[in-house]
Amino acid sequence: MFRQAHNDSWYPANVPSTVHLDLIENGLLEDPYYRDNLMKTYWVEVLDWEYQSNFTIDNHTLSKQVVELVFEGLDTHTNISLNGETIAQTNNMHRTWIIDVKDKLKSDKVNTLNIYFKSSPMYDLEAAKNFLPFVLPANYSHSRKASYHYGWDWGPRIVTSGIWKPIKIRSYDKVLIDGLLFRNSKIAIQNQSQADIFGFVEAKVSQKGSYTLEIFDIKSQQLIFRDNLNISQFVNEVQKYNFSFKIVNPQLWWTRNLGDPYLYNFQVSIRDQDGNLIDQKTTKYGIRTAEWIQTKDQQGNGTSFGLHLNGIPVFMKGGNYIPPDMFMPRAFKNPKAYNKTIQDAIDANYNMLRLWGGGQYEHDIFYDICDEKGILIWHDMMFACALYPGTPEFLENIARETIDNVKRLRNHPSIAMWNGNNEVLIGWKEWGWQDLYTEEQRVTVFQWYLNIFNETIPNVLNEVDPDRFYWPTSPTQSASHDFDSGDIHMWLVWANQEDIEIYNTHVGRFNSEYGMQGMIPMSSIKQFSIASDWDKQSFVMQLHERHIQGWPNLNFYMDKYYRPTKDFESLVYASMIMQAYAVNTGIEALRRNQPFCMGSLYWQINDVWPVFSWASVDFYGQWKALHYRARKSYEDFTIFIHPNNDSALSNLTVSVVNDHLKNIVGDLYLEILDFNGTQIDRLKRSKIQISSNSRQTYSLRRQSRLNLNFNTTYLRSYFISNNQQNYLFITTQILSRPLNMELPLPNIEISYDYENNEMTLRTTNFGYYIYIYLEDDINLKLSNNFFDLTPGFSEKVKILSYHRLDHIQDILKVKTLYDTYEHNLPQQKRQFLKDALEIYQ
Known part of the structure; x- marks a missing residue:
């Protein structure tokens, strides 16, 4: 249960959760995604909140040598008490907190766990005041918390708190497997005859003795490693025990477009001298080598930057991934959201997603699906668009955060790199941050940057994940002039209002961000608004555009590249075309220039709420024009x-x-x-x-x-x-x-095949961005959409969703760019305007 701090009224809580979700479930807060309800939520973030649970514990659990409470995720600043005694204070939502509670639990009566959550914004204000004279250029720098909660240019400000991951009781005797690291020898050829597998098991030892370490290959049903462990000293800390074995004719892990992402399933066991099982963990592992190659070359007199997978250079095709919701526990409880987003990436011919650094380290399911589907991950650490304190306490907090998450994730073959931060170094160089400080202060602040991203994080990685490539920051190069090495965030289009055609000349070695905004399908807009909101000047439409220059920029590019549209619905459709036209221009330029360029990750694939943004798939799961066009341009x-x-x-x-x-x-x-x-x-x-x-x-x-x-x-x-x-x-x-373009009426003809649930479209004239849709249905999914239709060629479109063609044929709509212009007003209205003009003249 939970309550506002110091309030007498307690309410049910559906943990894991956030305060906002629990308030919504109890009818105390309206859905912040609907219309302008966001404006009614800000009071929540400035208050403190309490969660409490009463529980009993059995004698068997309490009889174990070690009994611990494991808090997998607390958001963010808390005081934890058990049976009235403070047992911990936490300050990092990205960390796992483990507390020995054996001597504090009672077996003969109810135990009470209380977690007091302090307001993160209020904490930030106090921390910033105490940090003077140093002023950091973001309001979230002092809290190790997801940055996007404080509002982003695609997301609302909803600063959450709560138990966002599960809480567990963990008990054990003798030995607990605390971590696994599997590594393999370098894979340089496709048909490798043998792979050396090696690594270590991390174990917490609470009792000395003789033990056996075993590794079992579940798929082949073979014991592949066994070794005796003679632990003669009791050390209540994590100990490492090495292993090594060989796999003959190994099956390799590949991206989805190059081969099978094969996963071995290893079971690691520790047994006592009598053969009794003490602890056991399983992990899936893909044998592969991912190398980021940076060599001097003659192309631009620079340095290459690209990924070689198992010795083969691979052009990275994909997009940036942001959290799937403002409320991550809701995503955790709905694994379909992860399956759909990653399947959308696969269906659009991605081979890489960049997990952006302003969110959270993802739930395990995200990495599991990427492993199974053959999608690589460019993985940011959780730092974005800000400077951070470099105090010893803050550095230690970052080190523990890195250990917790990398240990959890390091055996995933899908993770291709760790990237230190998003846009911190480029912000220091180009965004005017240095103007906040004196010359002496600049030296100190930049040293903090180096301490975090060039020392603390890579030092931890060298210990816990030594084979993975580390890239200290993204981008490393300026988008305006330096394209001969590293990666760039190409925001001259959109942010600087440069012409879209500049994509053809400003090609980086690896474009890890670039993009264009577009609206979302009208059927999606109807999910969060009512008819009186359907005007771009309405408060609701303004509220669901989070970029400070969002509407001015959309208007700028629409005016420069498209004719005026005849109504709001036409604007919605045309803006999606404009987005696809822009980003597809960029994709084509990058792919035309390989191997000088070896990566295209546009911004972004998904959204955290219903919004007009850079996403190619909207919050409700509908593909926008960009996603269909990206799929075509990303074909192999x-x-x-x-x-x-x-x-x-x-x-x-x-x-x-x-x-x-x-x-x-x-x-x-x-x-x-x-x-x-x-x-x-x-x-x-x-x-x-x-x-x-x-x-x-x-x-x-x-x-x-x-x-x-x-x-x-x-x-x-x-x-x-x-x-x-x-x-x-x-x-x-x-x-x-x-x-x-002087477009003619397309004259589209459609024939229907009910047995195969597909339709065939033909035209006598050029049809530009053919759009097939249902006016009020967000669930229609088609094999193709927003395509060009040309004379002499037909386009077969299959219905992939649950809809039956014979049931929806009469309500299916087809639209082209031609239909959005004023000259296509209904005949009666055109005649009225013509008559009115003649009378006026």
Whole structure:
């Protein structure tokens, strides 16, 4: 149960939880995601709260040599008492707190556990006051707590507190397995004949004696390691015991697009001298080598930066991942949320997610799914967009936080790197933070940065996870001028209001952030608003756009790239097109430039609440236009048509990217067409071989020198395999900004196949961003959407959700960009406006 501190009224609590969730469940707080309810929540964060539980403990548990309370996650500043006695004070939501309570528990009556949660914002204010004359440039720097709780440019300010992870009683005799580290010898070739596996078991020993350490391969049902442990001294601390064994013809762990992400399942046991089981842990482990290669090269006279997996360079395709909810216990209780987000990544041809540093170290299920599905993780430590104290107490807190989480996560093959922080060093260099300090203070503050990210964290990693690559900060390079090494966050588009086309020239070695905002489907908007809110100037629409320049920037890019839309619903759709158009321009530029560039992680895949943001999948799980377009541009075999400003298109350039580990032979075609379906020219390169894991570029020269109207013309390119005589990839490229395109009515024809639950679309004219939807249904999922439709080609669209085509055929809607413009008003309204204009004149 819980209550406001010092209040007489107690209420039921559904732990793990947060105060906000428990208030909502008890009818004391309205859903902060709905309309403008967010404004009614801020009182919660400035108060203290108490949680209390009464429990009994059995004699068998209490008879063990060690009895501990394990707090897996407390948010954040607490005082913990057991039976009226203070047993701990905590100050870090990312840590696990373990307290020996054997002598404090009572077996003959009820025990009372009380946790007093202090307001984090009030703590921060007091800590900042005591820290003067040093002023840190973020209001969350003093609390080791998820930064996004304090509000972000895609999330509301909801500063939570509570028991956000489970509390357990742990008891044991003699020995407890406290940690496992599995390592393998370097994998440099695909068909390795043998792998050396080694590592150590960490054990808490409470009784000396003779023990046996065993490792059992569950899948092969073989005992693969056994060793005697003679513990002659009692040491009530963690001890390490080494192991090593060999696996012949190992099955390797690969990303989903390169092979099978095979996982071994090892069972580790400690037995006493009579063979009795003392403790046992199992862990899944993938044999693989992930190396981040940084070598001097001739491309840009710089240094490469890319991942080699099992000796093979792999272009990273994916996006940034943020927490799935403002209330993480709710996500923990709903594993479908994790399954869906990671499946969305797989379905969009990702091979990497970047877990961003302003949230939390994720629940185990997130890493388990990534392991099983073959998705790599660029893993930030939980530091973002702020400077942090460098006091000895704060450094020790960070060290313990790092140990707790890395020990829990280090056997996951999906984790490709630890990244120290998000945008801290770039903030120091470029955001004016240094202006807060005197010259002497700058030296001190920057030394704090070095103490945390160049000493404390890497020193811990060298001890507990020595093989994993550590990258101290992201980005390492400026997005405006330094692209020859490291990674960049390319925010010249959006933040600096640069033209979208700048993506074609500002290509980094690894773009770990870039993006464009867009609204969310109208059916999603209806989930959190009512009809009177459906205006971009309404308070509700303003509230669900969290970037301080969100609406001005959206208006800026919409005005620059698209014609005025005729109504709010058209604006919603067009903004999603604009988002996809922008980010897809970036994806294509990065992939065209591999191997100079070896990574594209756009910002972002998911959202924490219903909001207009950079996400490609909205909070309700609906794919926006960007996610469909990213899926196409992230395919393992792709064609990219290079931008061309030559009005005659006399020399055209096409890049073909083949991420498969096999050569592909076929014919490359490039066509010039007008929007009405007339073919102006057709170029071909026959029987070309696209080497495995490569990008190859081809020039195709036209004979004609006649200028073309870019506003009525587009390009279409496709590749036909010589072996199977099928289209491996088809793409289109418009030649002017959408604002200038003179689009005709698409004349879309649809045929229905009820047996296979799919429809086939055809057109006589160019159809730009075909959108199929249900007006009030957020659950419709299609095999393709927001696609271009061209004469001579059809598009089969299968319904993947539970809907039956014959049940929804009459209410399915189809929209294109053409339908959003004023010239497509209903005939009666157009005639009325025409008559009114004549009368006025």
